[in-house]
Amino acid sequence: MAFSLALLGASTYEAPAGSYDLLATEILTSSQSSITFSSLGDYAADYQHLQIRMSSRDTKSDTSANFLLRINGVTTSSYAHHRLYANGGSSLSSYASTSTSAIIAGVTASANAPSNEFGTTVIDVLDFASTSKTTTTRSLSGVLAGNTYVVLGSGLYNSTDAVASVTILGEHSNSFVTGSRFSLYGIRKAA
Amino acid sequence: MTVYDPPVATYIPLQTITLGSAASSVTFADIPQTYRDLVIVMDASASGTAGGRMFPNNDTASTYNTIRMYGDGSSAVSSTITNTYGYIGDVFTSKTPIIIQLFDYSATDKHKSWLYRMNSSANYVMAGASRWPSTDAITSLVFTLNSGTYSSGTTFSLYGIEA
Numbered sequence: 419m420a421f422s423l424a425l426l427g428a429s430t431y432e433a434p435a436g437s438y439d440l441l442a443t444e445i446l447t448s449s450q451s452s453i454t455f456s457s458l459g460d461y462a463a464d465y466q467h468l469q470i471r472m473s474s475r476d477t478k479s480d481t482s483a484n485f486l487l488r489i490n491g492v493t494t495s496s497y498a499h500h501r502l503y504a505n506g507g508s509s510l511s512s513y514a515s516t517s518t519s520a521i522i523a524g525v526t527a528s529a530n531a532p533s534n535e536f537g538t539t540v541i542d543v544l545d546f547a548s549t550s551k552t553t554t555t556r557s558l559s560g561v562l563a564g565n566t567y568v569v570l571g572s573g574l575y576n577s578t579d580a581v582a583s584v585t586i587l588g589e590h591s592n593s594f595v596t597g598s599r600f601s602l603y604g605i606r607k608a609a
Numbered sequence: 610m611t612v613y614d615p616p617v618a619t620y621i622p623l624q625t626i627t628l629g630s631a632a633s634s635v636t637f638a639d640i641p642q643t644y645r646d647l648v649i650v651m652d653a654s655a656s657g658t659a660g661g662r663m664f665p666n667n668d669t670a671s672t673y674n675t676i677r678m679y680g681d682g683s684s685a686v687s688s689t690i691t692n693t694y695g696y697i698g699d700v701f702t703s704k705t706p707i708i709i710q711l712f713d714y715s716a717t718d719k720h721k722s723w724l725y726r727m728n729s730s731a732n733y734v735m736a737g738a739s740r741w742p743s744t745d746a747i748t749s750l751v752f753t754l755n756s757g758t759y760s761s762g763t764t765f766s767l768y769g770i771e772a
Contacts, residue, residue, distance in 0.1 A: 436616065436617070436618025436619070437618075437620070438618070438619060438620035439613075439616035439617060439618055439619065440613055440616060440617040440618075440619045440770075440771050440772065441612070441613055441616050442610055442611060442612045442613060443610070443611050443613075443772045444610040444611075445772075453610075455610075471646060471710075471712070471770070471772065473712045473713050473719065473722070502678070503678070504676055504677065504678035504687030504688075504737075505676070505687065506676055506687060506688065506689040507687050508686070508687060508688070509685060509686065509687060510678050510680070510685040510686070510687050511687075532720070532742070534718065534719050534720045534742075534744055535719075535720050535722075535740065535742075536712075536713070536719050536720070536722065537722075538710070538712045538722045538723070538724055538738065539724075540710055540724065558710075558724050558726070558736060559724075560676065560722065560724050560737070560738025561738070562674040562675075562676060562722060562738060562739065562740035566674065566676045566689060567676060567738075568676045568677065568678055568724075568736055568737050568738045570678075570736050597718055597719065599645075599713070599772060601645070601772040603619070603770075604616060
C-alpha cells in the first residue's frame, strides 16, 4: 500500500532522477595491464558509494587468477583484505593478507579457461569521499573454469584520504584481455 | 574509456511477477537487449525445500557449471554442480530472498555467468556462481525448482543495468 506523507501534511520526498547511475565503462579492445577510474572527487557531491561491475579474463597461463585493486595510485600504504572462498572442495577456506601496494579484490578467468569464459565480480567502495573514515571495500567474485572459485571478500585501504582514483590490475603483472569489461556506478547520497 | 557526463540513470525496473497462486515455472520473456547486465531479485518460498533453477532461453540441454559455498551455523560447505540446469540457490517453505547478478546477458562473445546470494534465516546463507556455456544473447529466463512449486506471493523482479 502506498503511504503518502503529503496526506499528513508533511513534505513529500522526491527521489533523484537516478539513484544508481552509470559513470564510466571500459571495454577492452586490446590487452591492458590496468584500468583506472580517475577524477572520482568530481562525484563526491552527489554520490555516497561506488560500485564496480566487471567481467574479466587475463593473460595468466592458468584457468583463473586473482586481480588487485589500488586506491589513489598509492603503493606505499597499508592495504589489507580478507576472503572466504570455495573452490569445490568439501569445506570452505579463508585467507587474509596485508600489502603496501593493493587489495586482492577478486578472481578472474585466465588464458587457459574455456573460450569465451570471463570471471564476474561486483565490488562496492563504501563512503569513498569520506575524509574521516578509512576506505573499505566488499566484493563477490566468481569464475567457472578449470579452477572454479566463488569469493566473498573485504578490503581495507588504511587511510582517511578521499578516494580520487581506483585502479584494477592483474596480479603478477598479468594483463586483462580483449572483451574484458569494467563499469563504474555511483549510488546517490540521500537528499 | 567512456565517461558518462551526465551520468546515466540505470538499474531500471523491467518487470515484476507476483504469483497469485503456486507455480512450477516462472518466465521473463522478450527481455530487451538494451542493457548489459541483469539483476533478478526474488522473494521466494516453495512448497518444500527445493533447488532453484534458472534456464536462459529455456535451454535444458546444455551443461551448466556452479560453484557454491554455504553455512548453517554448524558447518560450512563448498560444492560444485555440473548438470543441465543453472543453479541459483535453494528455496524453502520459509521466506528465501535470492539476488542474482547476471553479467553480459546481451553479449554474443561471452559465456553467460551469474553471481547469486541466497539467505534463509531458518536454514543457511549461501553465495555462488554459475555459468551457461553459450554465447547466445539471453532473451528469456525461466525459473523452476527441482521439485514442487513456488508459493503464492513469491515475487520475481527484473532490473536492467547499462554499461
